[in-house]
Amino acid sequence: MVSAKVKVLNESGLHARPSSELVKTASRFKSEFFIKMYGYKVNGKSILGVMTLAAECGAEMELILDGPDEDMALKTLTELFENKFNTDE
Amino acid sequence: MKSNHPKILSGKPAASGIGIGLAVILETGSKSVMPEKVGEKEIGDQIIKFEAARENVLKDYERIKTLPDNSDASDIIETQIQTLQDPEVESLILKKIKEERYTAEYAIFSVFNDYIQIMEATKVNWVNERVVDIVSVRDELIEATRERRKKLSVEKGEVVFAKEISPAVMVTLSHIGIAGIVIERGGLTSHVVILSQSLGIPCVINVHWDRYKLQNGTPVIIDGTTGQVLINPTWKQSQEYKKRKNDEELRYQKARKWTAEKSETSCGHPFSLKANVEFSEELANLKPNGAKGIGLLRTETILFETEDFNVDDQVAFYQNMLESTEDESVTIRLFDAGGDKVVDQSEPESNPFLGWRGIRMLLDKKILLRNQLEAIYRVSGMFKDRVKILIPMVSRVEEVIELKDHCSYVENLLEKKGVAYDKNIQLGVMVEVPSVALTLDVFARHVDFFSIGTNDLTQYTLAVDRGNEKISALFDSFHPSVWKLIKMTYDSASSHQLPVAVCGEMASYPEAAACLLGIGIDDLSMNAGSIPMVKAVLCQNTLGDMKELAKNVLSTNSISEIHEHLNSWRTP
Numbered sequence: 001m002v003s004a005k006v007k008v009l010n011e012s013g014l015h016a017r018p019s020s021e022l023v024k025t026a027s028r029f030k031s032e033f034f035i036k037m038y039g040y041k042v043n044g045k046s047i048l049g050v051m052t053l054a055a056e057c058g059a060e061m062e063l064i065l066d067g068p069d070e071d072m073a074l075k076t077l078t079e080l081f082e083n084k085f086n087t088d089e
Numbered sequence: 090m091k092s093n094h095p096k097i098l099s100g101k102p103a104a105s106g107i108g109i110g111l112a113v114i115l116e117t118g119s120k121s122v123m124p125e126k127v128g129e130k131e132i133g134d135q136i137i138k139f140e141a142a143r144e145n146v147l148k149d150y151e152r153i154k155t156l157p158d159n160s161d162a163s164d165i166i167e168t169q170i171q172t173l174q175d176p177e178v179e180s181l182i183l184k185k186i187k188e189e190r191y192t193a194e195y196a197i198f199s200v201f202n203d204y205i206q207i208m209e210a211t212k213v214n215w216v217n218e219r220v221v222d223i224v225s226v227r228d229e230l231i232e233a234t235r236e237r238r239k240k241l242s243v244e245k246g247e248v249v250f251a252k253e254i255s256p257a258v259m260v261t262l263s264h265i266g267i268a269g270i271v272i273e274r275g276g277l278t279s280h281v282v283i284l285s286q287s288l289g290i291p292c293v294i295n296v297h298w299d300r301y302k303l304q305n306g307t308p309v310i311i312d313g314t315t316g317q318v319l320i321n322p323t324w325k326q327s328q329e330y331k332k333r334k335n336d337e338e339l340r341y342q343k344a345r346k347w348t349a350e351k352s353e354t355s356c357g358h359p360f361s362l363k364a365n366v367e368f369s370e371e372l373a374n375l376k377p378n379g380a381k382g383i384g385l386l387r388t389e390t391i392l393f394e395t396e397d398f399n400v401d402d403q404v405a406f407y408q409n410m411l412e413s414t415e416d417e418s419v420t421i422r423l424f425d426a427g428g429d430k431v432v433d434q435s436e437p438e439s440n441p442f443l444g445w446r447g448i449r450m451l452l453d454k455k456i457l458l459r460n461q462l463e464a465i466y467r468v469s470g471m472f473k474d475r476v477k478i479l480i481p482m483v484s485r486v487e488e489v490i491e492l493k494d495h496c497s498y499v500e501n502l503l504e505k506k507g508v509a510y511d512k513n514i515q516l517g518v519m520v521e522v523p524s525v526a527l528t529l530d531v532f533a534r535h536v537d538f539f540s541i542g543t544n545d546l547t548q549y550t551l552a553v554d555r556g557n558e559k560i561s562a563l564f565d566s567f568h569p570s571v572w573k574l575i576k577m578t579y580d581s582a583s584s585h586q587l588p589v590a591v592c593g594e595m596a597s598y599p600e601a602a603a604c605l606l607g608i609g610i611d612d613l614s615m616n617a618g619s620i621p622m623v624k625a626v627l628c629q630n631t632l633g634d635m636k637e638l639a640k641n642v643l644s645t646n647s648i649s650e651i652h653e654h655l656n657s658w659r660t661p
Contacts, residue, residue, distance in 0.1 A: 012215065013213065013215065015215040016165070016168050016215060016219055019168070020167050020168050020171055023171050024171070042177075043176065043177045045175075045176055045177075046175045046176060046177035046178065047168060047171035047172050047175050048172060048175055048177065048178055048204045048208075048223065049175075049177050051204075051208060051216060051219060052204060052207045052208055052211070052216075054208075054211040054213040054216045056213060
């Protein structure tokens with residue numbers, strides 16, 4: 001199991017498009033993926049779970065991965081946060 | 090109603106024939122979802138139901154996602170697809186079914202509601218805004234769960250009672266071999282009715298059957314010719330209707346004998362009877378009924394029922410039509426979406442029939458239009474001189490000119506790609522808006538033929554919404570003004586040596602078909618099931634008599650006199 005802390009850099013927060021991108025990317029990996037935020041833990045491959053986090057710009061969360069491709073998955077997902085989910089804003 | 094009490098309801102006849110069988114009610118979803126539980130043995134069924142519903146809704150969304158010019162909505166749809174595939178949601182729903190023995194419907198309802206509540210409670214705007222999309226996924230899943238139950242419950246030989254039936258369900262029903270259809274709503278030009286006519290399924294519409302406590306399995310008789318629906322018929326009534334059904338079948342068999350005959354009047358004047366077609370399922374009916382080609386191929390189904398409408402899928406659809414019609418012509422009408430057939434429900438129009446439909450929509454959706462034209466042109470190259478294009482809902486000549494620019498664009502594209510196409514492909518305009526009939530000369534310079542759509546021509550001439558039950562009595566294609574516009578169209582087109590066809594349901598009434606022949610229009614297209622009766626009448630009479638009929642019909646301004654002329658012509 002590996003984990004890392006990340007921050008939402010998108011101005012409008014982890015809104016629909018980034019959420020969708022996050023779930024889509026995470027679903028490509030075999031590892032289980034959980035997001036922990038304010039003591040709240042959701043399945044990171046669940047779009048409704050991610051949306052209920054209602055994470056705004058600046059929100060900090062912990063990505064937890066567990067499985068055969070956990071390192072690669074963590075790296076890819078952390079980068080996704082850093083690149084603002086490849087959105088223009 | 091007590092279970093054995095005989096009762097006669099009456100509605101509007103929509104597709105002729107007598108249907109005798111047991112009633113089966115197609116429930117259309119009430120929105121309320123009850124926390125119902127099922128027995129241990131039914132848990133498996135509920136799981137299958139949920140998975141099937143999820144699969145079906147997913148397919149719908151995948152299709153919508155590929156609609157062109159839809160990029161604004163594609164993000165929302167992507168989210169909805171992910172919601173359907175959400176592993177957490179799936180496992181929670183399955184848990185509710187397996188462990189708490191709830192119905193699939195309730196499991197879906199309750200799991201989604203938990204998420205919806207959380208989303209509504211956050212103070213973040215974009216989350217609140219997404220709630221509506223999640224609610225719609227929930228409701229569509231529930232609806233799809235119910236639909237599965239509906240489809241499974243109908244058996245061969247039963248008479249289906251429904252509030253309304255979607256085209257997709259109708260196609261499924263037609264495979265089952267039902268004895269008849271009774272619907273509460275619907276107009277004579279709805280898909281259910283058109284398909285019933287084509288497939289020879291008796292159909293009665295506008296029957297308020299739901300006001301009575303009709304039970305599944307109640308014996309019923311429906312008469313699609315008079316519009317009567319008999320619930321729990323007496324022994325005498327049953328005998329009478331069985332006899333009539335036999336007689337009708339005999340008469341139909343007799344008419345069927347004419348299908349093999351040459352298409353000409355008893356005095357030797359040739360005519361052509363083609364079929365109106367919408368679904369591939371109808372193709373098998375063409376030859377047995379004596380249809381010579383397709384005079385109107387409706388293409389909206391591709392829009393609503395296929396995965397997307399890429400060029401290849403369309404080519405396959407059209408190719409199938411041409412391969413099934415020997416050497417005859419196939420007139421393909423461009424997507425006539427809009428009006429009662431809505432593509433984009435996000436912006437409801439207050440007057441859809443006067444709104445963004447047919448060519449008006451196509452000229453705004455250029456990718457859609459060019460894809461369709463490309464598919465048609467490609468097929469035209471495979472079947473030389475057999476493919477024609479028909480433009481729907483034209484009201485001004487500029488629309489035709491603009492459409493022809495798109496045709497040139499597609500021609501250039503195919504030239505570049507080195508794909509063969511018919512360089513003389515015929516282009517025609519639907520005459521359904523009176524403005525076209527009134528200024529036909531202007532159009533004549535730009536097109537190769539005209540085809541009169543009598544349903545819409547009636548609707549637009551008489552200002553009668555054909556879907557509005559309250560004024561359905563005013564919808565009468567035999568109105569003197571409609572006949573006059575038909576005559577004008579024929580005269581004006583003839584002066585330019587351009588052919589005119591009629592592809593409206595008017596042509597399916599034998600006496601009206603005779604009158605059209607009398608006017609000079611000898612190219613008629615109708616639902617395939619009507620062809621034998623029409624052909625029998627046309628073959629057994631002379632053109633002289635038909636001209637006489639046309640003269641009488643056109644010389645009166647009284648709608649009742651017109652009906653008398655036509656009725657008196659009806660062969661016994």
